[in-house]
Amino acid sequence: MIRIDQSKITQAAAQKLIATCPFGAISQDDKGNLVIGEGCRLCKQCLKADPAGALSLEVQENKAADIDSWSGITVVAEFLGGTLHPVTLELLGKARELSGGKMPISVILIGNETAEAAKTLSRQGADEVYVYDDKALHAFEPLRFSACAEDAIRRIRPAVVMIGATIAGRSLAPRLAARFKTGLTADCTLLEMRENGELLQTRPAFGGNVMASIVTRTRPQMCTVRYRVFDAPEAACSTTGRILQMELPAFDGRIEIVSAADKNAEKDLSEADAIVAVGRGCASRKNLEDAQKLAELLGARLGCTRPMVEAGHFDVKHQIGLSGRTVKPKYIIALGISGSVQFAAGMQATDLIIAVNNDPEASIFKIAHIGYCCDAGEFLPHLIEEIEQYKAKRKGAEEE
Ligand SMILES: Cc1cc2nc3c(=O)[nH]c(=O)nc-3n(C[C@H](O)[C@H](O)[C@H](O)COP(=O)(O)OP(=O)(O)OC[C@H]3O[C@@H](n4cnc5c(N)ncnc54)[C@H](O)[C@@H]3O)c2cc1C
Incomplete structure (x- = not known):
């Protein structure tokens, strides 16, 4: 300092x-x-x-005594538009797993009309929920939200702070890390707790070719994690945590949110339960039309690889992978996709991967559960026909 x-x-x-x-x-x-x-x-x-x-x-040494005074795990919840973002529960589930019942878990909840969300969090494993509820917090404003989160972190002094790598989380996390002059590891894919309380934060580095494990020597240890990387807890806890209503910290605001509206009501690809994904081997107009038709028949969403975005076939919000969305649907049909590490990084947690590629050596077959080594353009009309026939038969049977 x-x-x-x-x-x-x-x-x-x-x-x-x-x-x-x-x-x-x-x-x-x-x-x-x-x-x-x-x-x-x-x-x-x-x-x-x-x-x-x-x-x-004045250089201050990072004394061990100071590190010891930080304990427990804190999740910064995302509550916007009256809804708790599902990444919050996923982080809470991970916090429970990391703590193994040995460390206190707290959640910072910032927003307006948060009562139900606070109850949910208190039942899902938070020992304490620090609530900042005010009309002024109805929409995300980074400086105001940072002031609240900072206030809570100073009181709680957690050893670990976890934040969702959402648009709001990515704005909040670096501001908080700077205020606490601590490190921040973005987009972690794996988190492990060492015996000595150090958090091993693993994330892809060098374009996804290396997995780097990072340890932060300062406190709190801060990380962001994308939606759908971890699982939300399946069952509520037997105990209920305390809900603490906090006073808003003094705040010298420079931004006032007059009104907020959703830019796009369309659901994010990360939330899809079924995806038909296309790559460069499925880029012809006819193939793309067939892929779209298949997606509609299955009630699935269309996803793609980065070259398909670069070629102008899709908007970037359809891109799956390291520099796109992380998805975890029940199944994904990957058509003409090589299965690069950067693409796989965004989808390999999918329950069922079905790959279609005309190259038997394609990497996608290493992660696929079912593989078809054939031309995607020939495969698509057959599958569409099969599904149409199946649906027609089922409709006929229902009408009888
Ligand atoms: C820092 C960095 C970040 C990146 N982030 C991403 C990311 O987020 N998402 C992403 O997707 N990529 C990303 N990439 C790019 C990535 O490395 C690959 O280049 C990309 O995933 C390849 O896309 P593809 O599979 O569509 O194309 P290709 O690698 O060209 O593969 C096409 C595949 O189609 C098959 N094929 C060809 N014709 C047919 C046919 N008729 N029928 C069936 N199969 C056929 C081929 O055998 C081949 O396997 C990133 C790269 C870098 C360096």
């Missing part, structure tokens, strides 16, 4: 330092004292400019 010797600060020195800070983190209070606020990123530009020699850098 940067220490200030106020006795050396002249008005001219203060003005120079305020103008120097690229983050606008330096200001003067009403008594004329120089103040370095939370916006400080320790870039040290002020130390270089320091005209009066009033600033000094």
Whole structure:
């Protein structure tokens, strides 16, 4: 941290330092004292400019005693539009597993009209639910939500903070990590707790070719996890956690949300129970039309590989994989897809993978449960015909 010797600060020195800070983190209070606020990123530009020699850098050792004072696991819930995002329960389930009943689990719930969500969380394994409920929290505003989450984390002092890697979570997590000057591992696919309380955070690195396991030496240890990477707990707990209504922390807001509307009511691909996915080996117009028809017949959603997005066949929200969506449907039919590690990273937890590829050596066959080594363009009309005949027969039987 940067220490200030106020006795050396002249008005001219203060003005120079305020103008120097690229983050606008330096200001003067009403008594004329120089103040370095939370916006400080320790870039040290002020130390270089320091005209009066009033600033000094104080390096604080990360003492083991400090690490020991952080304990338990905290999940930051996502509650938007009156709904608890399912990733919250998945994280809570993982927290229960990591804790093994030995560590307290808490949830931070921020939003408006949260009563039902708080009860759900208290039944699903949270020992304590810290609730920040206010009209001002009806829509996600990163600074206001960060202020609430920061307030709770300072009170709880958890060793681990888990956040969903959703659009809101990805905005919240780095802000919190910066406020606590701690590390953040994004998009973890595996989490393990060591005996000494260190969280082993594993995520794909170098374009998905390597799985990196990361340990954070500071506290709290923060990570984000995508929706559908972990399973939500199947059953509620026998005990119910405490629900604590919190006061909103003082907040100097610069943004006011006047109204909020869903950009797109369409469900995210991550939520699909069945997916027909197409790759470069299924890119002809006829094949894409057939894939669409198959998806409609099955009540499935259409997904694709990255080259299909790059070729302009699909919007990026249809892309499955490392740089796309993580999906976990009951089944996926992968047509003309090679099965690269980057694609597989987003779908290999699928219950049933059916792959169609004309190359017997294609990697997709290594993860597929059922494989058809044939031309996707020939396979599709046959399957469509079979399903249509089956549906017609069933309809006939129902009418009789
Ligand atoms: C950092 C990084 C992130 C990435 N993120 C993603 C991501 O999120 N999602 C993603 O998908 N990719 C991603 N990629 C790209 C990835 O590496 C692959 O290039 C991509 O997944 C390949 O897509 P594909 O299977 O459609 O094409 P190809 O690899 O070209 O495979 C086409 C397959 O179709 C088969 N085929 C050809 N003709 C037929 C036919 N008539 N009938 C049946 N089969 C046929 C071929 O045998 C082949 O196996 C990423 C790459 C990098 C470097």
